[in-house]
Amino acid sequence: MNTKRLLIIGLVVLSLLTLTTAALARSPRQGQASTLVEVVREATEGFQDVEDAQAAGYGLFHGCVSSPEEGAMGIHYVNGDLVGDGALDAMQPEAIIYEMQNGQMRILGVEYVVIAEAWHATNEAPPVLMGQLFNYVSSPNRYGIPAFYELHVWAWERNPNGIFADYNPNVSCEEYNGESAMDETSP
Template structure:
């Protein structure tokens, strides 16, 4: 399942100067949120502020920057196929890291937690949640051409005027690609 789901998810998702403290503003990222899950994600993903750290941790870039005609953007997803296929969620180990391309390089803006719905439901009686944040269910067939899954975005490194857990972020752009 891991090997079958990871390549499909990689291709499907493609279609579609930090401060020293964890609070307050993040230089170049304008982060003001302080929800517990956001704080956990920021601490866990701090090593990935440098996009070069992704390869050694099993994250691979999907092709292209995900943007919407009227919803802002998501950015470029770097996905860890092993985490996608493990059927579990862990706030310290997101399945995808999301970067915004810019003239200065790639900026980490958030993460996406992704879990195969059938695998999850084999071992659980309700949809996944992390720190009180409910995952969204994406049924199959879907525009990604993959089995049904649960997902949750966390904009830990870029403020989102619509909320820290909303899929699209109006403050993220693909123009730098």
């Protein structure tokens, strides 16, 4: 074989190896995360305006949640009926998260929440939604609710800490001046 042909074959093999390596590097978890973000965006497209969320049964819960070291979770609008039902549905998040920015409420993402006792009435393992394991929050907690599982999904705001991190350093409670802002030092 001539040198030119060997060079072409070598480049083709190298290209195939590079593509295969890139495909393998994308883990199933990353694919599931992208899919869950897409589902959250579809489920909350109609809640860009907080008044639409309120009309659908979501109400303000504990104002704006922040941490001096980690940023903020934002302003949670929670549907109490969904929190207490012991079930999870990707298309019906229990909480929708907003941030007051330039005098306007802007959607950031959601928080899926299920009371631990209600969940374990019909499930042995902790909740998992589209491949994402929930975090457990014991009681007593600063929210004053029974032990629960939660999963944040930052579908509308990039979070450098990760799509599923609780706090987002890009989010602030600075402009929020409504009902009791809750920071990490709150009981």
